[in-house]
């Protein structure tokens with residue numbers, strides 16, 4: 001059986017896996033920099049911020065992939081509604097629907 005149209009969730013899984021790999025690579029690169037005397041040319045704060053954002057991205061993508069494996073991917077963690085695929089395509093690792101995201105940040 002050949003599948004020309006792929007499940008949109010499958011496509012998102014590919015993207016999440018890519019994102020996970022990319023951030024893992026970046027994190028090890030920044031970690032190497034942080035051990036060098038000149039920190040690879042980065043100032044201390046920038047490097048710390050880059051490392052923190054990589055760690056966060058890795059945690060978010062890992063969590064999204066775990067939800068996919070468990071079959072509850074795309075469900076808002078706050079209200080339990082299904083997050084529209086259009087939103088997931090923009091933010092594959094989002095944990096909240098639009099309205100919960102808004103009430104959360106306000």
Ligand SMILES: [Zn+2]
Nearest residue numbers: 076079097100
């Ligand atoms: Zn929600």
